[in-house]
Amino acid sequence: MNLQPLLAYINQYITLTPEEEATLLAKVRYRKYLKGQFVVQSGDVCKYENFVLSGCLKTFYIDPEGQEHIVMFAVENWWTADLGSFITQNPADFNVQCLENTELAQFAHEDLEQLYQEIPKLERFFRIIIQKAFVASQKRVVNSFSLPAKERYLAFKKQYPQIDQRVPQYMIASYLGITKEFLSKIRNQLILEQ
Amino acid sequence: MNLQPLLAYINQYITLTPEEEATLLAKVRYRKYLKGQFVVQSGDVCKYENFVLSGCLKTFYIDPEGQEHIVMFAVENWWTADLGSFITQNPADFNVQCLENTELAQFAHEDLEQLYQEIPKLERFFRIIIQKAFVASQKRVVNSFSLPAKERYLAFKKQYPQIDQRVPQYMIASYLGITKEFLSKIRNQLILEQ
Numbered sequence: 001m002n003l004q005p006l007l008a009y010i011n012q013y014i015t016l017t018p019e020e021e022a023t024l025l026a027k028v029r030y031r032k033y034l035k036g037q038f039v040v041q042s043g044d045v046c047k048y049e050n051f052v053l054s055g056c057l058k059t060f061y062i063d064p065e066g067q068e069h070i071v072m073f074a075v076e077n078w079w080t081a082d083l084g085s086f087i088t089q090n091p092a093d094f095n096v097q098c099l100e101n102t103e104l105a106q107f108a109h110e111d112l113e114q115l116y117q118e119i120p121k122l123e124r125f126f127r128i129i130i131q132k133a134f135v136a137s138q139k140r141v142v143n144s145f146s147l148p149a150k151e152r153y154l155a156f157k158k159q160y161p162q163i164d165q166r167v168p169q170y171m172i173a174s175y176l177g178i179t180k181e182f183l184s185k186i187r188n189q190l191i192l193e194q
Numbered sequence: 195m196n197l198q199p200l201l202a203y204i205n206q207y208i209t210l211t212p213e214e215e216a217t218l219l220a221k222v223r224y225r226k227y228l229k230g231q232f233v234v235q236s237g238d239v240c241k242y243e244n245f246v247l248s249g250c251l252k253t254f255y256i257d258p259e260g261q262e263h264i265v266m267f268a269v270e271n272w273w274t275a276d277l278g279s280f281i282t283q284n285p286a287d288f289n290v291q292c293l294e295n296t297e298l299a300q301f302a303h304e305d306l307e308q309l310y311q312e313i314p315k316l317e318r319f320f321r322i323i324i325q326k327a328f329v330a331s332q333k334r335v336v337n338s339f340s341l342p343a344k345e346r347y348l349a350f351k352k353q354y355p356q357i358d359q360r361v362p363q364y365m366i367a368s369y370l371g372i373t374k375e376f377l378s379k380i381r382n383q384l385i386l387e388q
Contacts, residue, residue, distance in 0.1 A: 063339045071335070084329035093336045120314060127321035134328040135278035141265070141335075142287045145257045 001030040006051050006105045009077055013128050014121045023118055027111040033098045039080070040096040046085035048106035052078050055102025056166050059094050060174075070175040073099075073160055073167065079129060099167060149178050150186050195224040200245050200299045203271055207322050208315045217312055221305040227296045233274070234290040240279035242300035246272050249296025250360050253288050254368075264369040267293075267354055267361065273323060293361060343372050344380050 006028065007021055016024065029048070033039060039057065040046045057074045059082070071094060074080035085092035089109060107115070115122055136159075143152055153176060157164060164172070173183040200222065201215055210218065223242070227233060233251065234240045251268045253276070265288060268274035279286035283303060301309070309316055330353075337346055347370060351358060358366070367377040 061336055061339060069339055071332075083325065084332055087325055087329060093333070116318065120318070123317040123321050124310065124314070127317050127324065130321065130324050130328055131277065131281055134324055134331065135281060137328065137331055137335075138265075138278055139287070141331075142255055145255060145263055 014125045020119050029106040031104050033102045035100050038097050040082050040092050042092050042095050046082040046092045049081045051105040053103040056099045059096050152176050208319045214313050223300040227292045229294050232291050234276050234286050236289050237285050240276040240286045243275045245299040247297040250293045253290050346370050
């Protein structure tokens with residue numbers, strides 16, 4: 001197991017000493033999941049905040065009619081969890097499922113709380129990370145009001161480069177809130193424009 | 195001007211020494227706005243993160259068809275800004291407008307960055323506040339998928355107690371994503387059920 005990408009990621013925002021890196025790594029849990037496995041299931045408490053070392057996951061919500069709504073994808077160097085459930089330790093609304101074999105670095109709730117005490121500058125790191133997540137989620141709401149589907153698809157491709165090849169088209173359509181047929185039309189149109 | 199509510203709010207999450215309180219207050223800008231004035235206008239950079247001392251504001255987005263979408267309200271002890279614009283110092287997507295005469299405690303971007311250096315435990319405070327905002331915004335997305343309009347209205351009343359009396363009904367309808375007529379029907383139904 002190679003946790004170097006996690007340290008490299010954190011050190012983009014704050015500077016950890018070798019001792020702090022050791023303290024942090026002692027609390028990180030490394031886990032492999034198979035394609036199809038669930039990291040979070042709605043109704044269960046989300047136990048971990050997860051950093052993606054390799055693989056691909058989707059976060060989705062099933063509405064009362066049984067319809068799946070994809071809220072986000074996560075690939076290498078992304079964080080994923082049902083953050084509301086993780087923070088409050090109440091049952092999750094969302095599911096997080098692996099779309100490929102996936103390796104995660106996981107922080108348990110109580111371990112992260114302890115790490116905040118031992119390495120206070122992690123507060124800064126997570127403050128910045130969560131700010132970015134909040135802004136991305138607001139931006140998505142604005143885009144859903146204001147951008148036509150084609151522009152939303154282009155914004156998606158920019159946000160998740162190369163994920164087009166890794167994720168079935170019907171999931172991308174679900175994320176964009178359009179039908180698979182309409183996404184296919186948009187893709188064909190973009191090919192013709194090239 | 196009485197900034198005590200701001201200190202009381204912050205001290206719920208972290209404990210500031212009297213010196214730290216003085217450092218913080220030296221960087222806070224107190225400002226009164228009249229009903230109808232804008233704190234943030236879309237297209238301008240959002241300069242301040244704002245704590246509401248008194249009054250009431252709405253955050254909204256105008257889509258390309260000119261339709262207004264209310265994203266949140268803020269009353270006493272809430273924070274309001276276009277956070278994406280504030281963090282990146284790029285032009286705002288949202289407008290923040292006063293629905294009543296309003297008093298704010300404002301943190302300018304560069305002052306807040308400096309405060310993080312001078313009082314590192316503010317990182318913890320804002321980490322927790324932004325987490326809560328993120329979770330509330332996710333919850334709203336889930337509710338919009340899953341709850342019927344009546345339940346969404348009840349959730350709104352729980353989240354913003356007494357705002358019913360302070361805000362025109364058509365704005366509450368906009369926040370809930372329903373027509374004014376439909377909201378009126380729901381309210382009448384609830385009165386009959388009492």
